Amino acid sequence: MFDLGGLFGLILLALDIWAIISIVGSGETTGKKVLWVLLVVILPLIGFIIWLVAGPRSARTAP
Structure with missing residues (x-):
């Protein structure tokens, strides 16, 4: 079977990095x-x- 723990961890890491940047x-x-x-x-x-x-939320410039 699959081990989805590693994939879930990578997705969570990417989402956390996105949150921190924001x-x-x-x-x-x-x-x-x-x-x-x-x-x-x-x-x-x-x-x-x-x-x-x-x-x-990140600061966005108005058009």
Whole structure:
């Protein structure tokens, strides 16, 4: 059978990296950015889900 644990881990790593990049690029204060990054790093799956629902978004320029 397949071992999907490794594949799941790689996908989660990619999603966490995406979240961290988005957090760093957001317009939040440095302290909030640090707390969000720590949450995603310490609790990868739960932190990512919380960030996805309630986290800061990256700053986007209006057209």
